[in-house]
Amino acid sequence: MSEALDLVASLPFWVAVLRIATPLILGTLGVLLCERAGVLNLGIEGIMVAGAFAGWVAVYQGAGLWTGVAVAAATGAAFGVLHAALTVSLGLSQHVSGLGITLLATSLSSYAYRVSFPKVDRPPTIKPFAPMADLGLPVLNAQTPLTLLALLLVPLMAWVLMRTPLGLAWRMVGENPAAAEGQGLNVVALRYGAIACGSALMGVAGAFLTLSAFNAFYFNMVNGRGWVCVALVVFASWRPGKALLGALLFAFFDALQLRLQQADGGLLGLSLPYQLYLMLPYLMAIVALVLVARRASYPQALMKPYRKGER
């Protein structure tokens, strides 16, 4: 057990925590923005795959790393606009549309990868973002600029949502779209904007995996991270600051289970199957949901399609 404590006290452990947390921070902020405007976006799992692929393929073709990030964001936004068309303009079920977007984005990425690279034994690689070694801050100087971007986006998102007219308008269409309409706000345009921006963040979350954490695209690399983000938003009660906390907490458990797997004898000297450790983060996400669910104050118009003049 003291071995485990030593690990937790070590610097590399916290470097790993922040690295694991980065895509979760970006993805959770994306889901948070969509849901604050009243639209659930279960497309995140697929949008992350599409962002990971599109960003990586752009860099592979010779574009710069930041261009790759922009391509990933644009890809995410494009799927977001499709989700908005289905859920905002047409008022279709947000659950089903989101799952449809996930299936579409995932299968399109797999298809595009296979068309582009029909016969490869091992995935082709790129040169990913380098750590910001000259930053002079412990833990952070072992991270790439995308992690810094994710951390800076947290206060930015909080400021936009809570302190600007745009944020107020977004929250209003998520709470009471009819009243927002009465104030002269364009509910449809605001929701389109929120979903497109949120989905762009999901695309960047995926791009972090291929442009920073790894240097290649693998089919199952997102592996449920998107769904975890959806759970984290509820855990964070739709607040950016708490979203950061939730992402770090989740990443802490993920890093811990990785270390415990590698540690001799595992937890308390029991040699448990490694799969039990891998389950831990998913179980934590469910437990967190249950703990906060009773007190959760959902945006009032979440999952309710808005049709002018229809009650």
Place this chain on the structure above:
Amino acid sequence: MRLERRAQTSRRALLLAPVGAVLLTLALTSLLVAWAGAPIARAYLLLIEGGFGSRFAITETLTRATPLILTGLSAAVAFRARLYNIGAEGQLYAGALAAVAVGGLHGGEGLALSAWLLFPLMIAAAMLAGALLLLGPALLKSRFGVDEVVTTLLLNFIVLLAVSALLDGAMKDPGAMGWPQSVALKDELQLSRLLSRSRVHTGLLAALVLSVALWALLRFTTLGFEIRAVGSGPRAAAFAGMPVTAVGVKVALLSGALAGLAGAVEVAGRTGYVTLDMSPGYGMSGVVIAMLAMLNPLAVVAAAIFVAGMLVGADSMSRAVAVPTYIADVIVAIALICMLVATLLTQYRIRR
């Protein structure tokens, strides 16, 4: 642009909607086929031939459709009551494991019961395992208001890891030369072939009977009426004195049991043991099939055969022309979105 509710939905529109959605899907995906550099007409011909064009193609499609009908029914009944069960994949594996646990050759022996007793026991165990796995999220939803989509999605990962652990440990077949596969099912518990020289098994008949049974249940029974009422408005149903929570639990048990059965049927009819790749996403495909069928249990059969035909056809097409097999997944995903829009247009018209 705005949507205006139609006074009534014509029967013709309901029949035309799926046809139109499928045609639009094939038109859209033809762009992707062209991008891969294959001749479109020949590729589609190969796709359809590969899925439906020969005795072999048809029997393979029906074999693939069998678990898909069951997961499709599982999603359809749950979605009817607005219980968004996306966990059919996990429930399928839970059912498969339970089936092998009851009917498997543990240490070369297995339970010393006659096949007549063991077979229903195996099926019951599989259905119970699937049902219990969905009962948790359903109760969390009714008791704590936890969104069941997220919990069922996360449970899929947990169950797959549990399967992986069991295939390494307690349920591992020692004779499989290190491959992670479970002990095999007793021979006398395996489903018999429906046709010679094919893999179609009697599980298909069970799936067909169940789709009619589920249709009858939704249409003619009190529970079916309650499910439809809860689905069209839980608050109104509660106001009318319906036991909304109890209906939700019953639907969860039914939906989970159907997905668990899909696992048992795959093990007993096709594989004979559990592996980690026995289901190439039958759970998620079930959701798509239920939507394509507009949540009608009878139409689930047709939708499952369509999806199975695309999957089988894409396999054989990709061997002949340079189109990756993933085209089948793209076709299914676009078909889902087109079908959602087509269904909407049967209920609403677009006005400027």
